[in-house]
Amino acid sequence: MLDPQTPKHGFAALVGYRLVDWQEDRAEIALDVEARHLNRSGIAHGGVAATLLDTVLGYAGCHCAVPGRVRRAVTLSLTVNYIGAVEAGTTLVAVGRRVGGGRRVFYAEGEVRGPDGALVATGSGVWRYRDGSGSPEGVPAE
Amino acid sequence: MLDPQTPKHGFAALVGYRLVDWQEDRAEIALDVEARHLNRSGIAHGGVAATLLDTVLGYAGCHCAVPGRVRRAVTLSLTVNYIGAVEAGTTLVAVGRRVGGGRRVFYAEGEVRGPDGALVATGSGVWRYRDGSGSPEGVPAE
Amino acid sequence: MLDPQTPKHGFAALVGYRLVDWQEDRAEIALDVEARHLNRSGIAHGGVAATLLDTVLGYAGCHCAVPGRVRRAVTLSLTVNYIGAVEAGTTLVAVGRRVGGGRRVFYAEGEVRGPDGALVATGSGVWRYRDGSGSPEGVPAE
Amino acid sequence: MLDPQTPKHGFAALVGYRLVDWQEDRAEIALDVEARHLNRSGIAHGGVAATLLDTVLGYAGCHCAVPGRVRRAVTLSLTVNYIGAVEAGTTLVAVGRRVGGGRRVFYAEGEVRGPDGALVATGSGVWRYRDGSGSPEGVPAE
Numbered sequence: 001m002l003d004p005q006t007p008k009h010g011f012a013a014l015v016g017y018r019l020v021d022w023q024e025d026r027a028e029i030a031l032d033v034e035a036r037h038l039n040r041s042g043i044a045h046g047g048v049a050a051t052l053l054d055t056v057l058g059y060a061g062c063h064c065a066v067p068g069r070v071r072r073a074v075t076l077s078l079t080v081n082y083i084g085a086v087e088a089g090t091t092l093v094a095v096g097r098r099v100g101g102g103r104r105v106f107y108a109e110g111e112v113r114g115p116d117g118a119l120v121a122t123g124s125g126v127w128r129y130r131d132g133s134g135s136p137e138g139v140p141a142e
Numbered sequence: 143m144l145d146p147q148t149p150k151h152g153f154a155a156l157v158g159y160r161l162v163d164w165q166e167d168r169a170e171i172a173l174d175v176e177a178r179h180l181n182r183s184g185i186a187h188g189g190v191a192a193t194l195l196d197t198v199l200g201y202a203g204c205h206c207a208v209p210g211r212v213r214r215a216v217t218l219s220l221t222v223n224y225i226g227a228v229e230a231g232t233t234l235v236a237v238g239r240r241v242g243g244g245r246r247v248f249y250a251e252g253e254v255r256g257p258d259g260a261l262v263a264t265g266s267g268v269w270r271y272r273d274g275s276g277s278p279e280g281v282p283a284e
Numbered sequence: 285m286l287d288p289q290t291p292k293h294g295f296a297a298l299v300g301y302r303l304v305d306w307q308e309d310r311a312e313i314a315l316d317v318e319a320r321h322l323n324r325s326g327i328a329h330g331g332v333a334a335t336l337l338d339t340v341l342g343y344a345g346c347h348c349a350v351p352g353r354v355r356r357a358v359t360l361s362l363t364v365n366y367i368g369a370v371e372a373g374t375t376l377v378a379v380g381r382r383v384g385g386g387r388r389v390f391y392a393e394g395e396v397r398g399p400d401g402a403l404v405a406t407g408s409g410v411w412r413y414r415d416g417s418g419s420p421e422g423v424p425a426e
Numbered sequence: 427m428l429d430p431q432t433p434k435h436g437f438a439a440l441v442g443y444r445l446v447d448w449q450e451d452r453a454e455i456a457l458d459v460e461a462r463h464l465n466r467s468g469i470a471h472g473g474v475a476a477t478l479l480d481t482v483l484g485y486a487g488c489h490c491a492v493p494g495r496v497r498r499a500v501t502l503s504l505t506v507n508y509i510g511a512v513e514a515g516t517t518l519v520a521v522g523r524r525v526g527g528g529r530r531v532f533y534a535e536g537e538v539r540g541p542d543g544a545l546v547a548t549g550s551g552v553w554r555y556r557d558g559s560g561s562p563e564g565v566p567a568e
Contacts, residue, residue: 047153081550
């Protein structure tokens with residue numbers, strides 16, 4: 001059974017990453033790299049790591065422990081440094097950590113790793129909480 | 143008939159952007175935003191603008207005027223600032239400009255615009271040319 | 285006579301830049317590069333361009349047309365791309381432009397140019413307005 | 427006696443930071459914040475943290491264990507996220523770590539901390555080695 005929080009639609013489903021872990025100030029997602037993720041040079045498109053980092057860093061600041069409620073934020077700025085190339089047939093694991101901020105904005109950092117934990121990319125950025133999401137209690141899910 | 147340079151496979155096809163213009167130091171791509179590009183808040187996922195910017199900025203430094211030859215580069219660093227939200231049913235246009243560099247690295251900047259030219263995101267970054275691609279003549283396409 | 289808005293104390297005085305132009309959504313500062321601005325390789329320290337960009341981009345979003353009042357903001361994120369080296373004896377001109385945002389945050393972009401307008405560095409970032417400074421009327425200067 | 431490697435001239439002397447530790451892939455510098463480091467809002471100018479991070483991250487990739495020889499690099503891109511404010515009378519400690527790269531470029535990340543280890547800013551970036559400096563043996567110091 002899929003984790004009920006694993007995204008099953010939209011860009012998350014298109015790209016195909018899955019939620020591995022989500023707790024206060026930390027999130028982890030994974031992606032199996034396939035041909036559909038490659039660029040014209042035969043390695044994972046830079047947009048893939050950027051997507052994983054935007055997702056997992058944003059998640060890191062938006063965990064909500066209250067059932068039926070969520071926390072939402074919009075990315076203000078994201079920087080990705082590309083350290084290693086990735087080919088099809090491997091699995092990427094992206095981890096995000098909230099490192100600072102308050103009720104209005106938060107900061108997160110993290111990295112994408114490939115086979116044997118090799119560093120593929122690092123990322124950092126700033127997010128703005130949507131109204132009501134600055135509190136750990138969040139807002140009603142819908 | 144599609145422009146023969148429009149990517150038809152890999153992540154480019156998955157995300158669905160198309161090449162609009164490509165010339166020395168400048169590139170332009172477009173994307174029709176659909177449900178598959180959205181995040182859990184119902185707006186375009188941050189990974190979409192990041193993908194468009196990584197693509198179009200990289201293209202801006204890799205135009206090759208010689209038939210049968212290409213220039214390749216790898217992204218070293220990419221920063222995206224998210225300025226406006228985008229919903230499904232709109233078209234995004236991303237423009238990239240090479241602004242500096244030499245035979246080893248190049249710098250590019252650009253932006254993503256939505257309806258009525260509204261700024262959706264800006265981006266900047268640094269790329270490293272693959273061996274042989276620092277020259278305008280590039281390398282054999284395959 | 286110095287422009288009364290030219291900073292005369294703190295880090296601004298230490299580094300030595302001067303205000304050249306400041307209007308709605310745009311600012312310009314200049315710096316004469318001297319030996320005290322160089323790094324151990326004999327070119328301007330990367331911190332110099334970063335300081336100029338943090339300053340001028342922040343100014344771009346904080347112009348206040350009301351006498352006796354000011355607008356204040358704190359930098360959330362700043363990215364600098366270093367394109368050209370600078371030696372002592374030259375003058376740097378840094379321009380910043382506010383490109384988006386609202387009452388809570390703003391986005392700015394700009395560049396540092398050296399002799400003959402050569403690009404030295406580009407910068408972009410996000411700022412958060414301090415309370416009251418999101419309005420064009422700003423807050424009392426002291 | 428000062429560590430002979432502590433910079434005593436140029437921008438390093440002007441800003442006033444001192445080298446605390448420098449080893450393979452890691453560097454640490456410190457700065458006592460004084461009135462001359464402040465901006466017009468009375469907190470440390472954003473250029474201060476940017477200068478510390480550009481310095482310490484660059485050092486992290488340039489340690490050279492061979493007496494009389496050095497390694498030099500130029501910053502390609504630097505991103506700073508500003509997390510906390512700093513007042514005069516405190517000491518900042520900046521740590522940089524080389525996290526990847528090879529003989530041509532390297533990647534580094536780090537942070538600036540204030541009293542009680544509070545996070546003031548984080549930084550990441552990419553550097554290009556100057557000719558000969560990609561090797562651990564570096565080049566003659568002069």
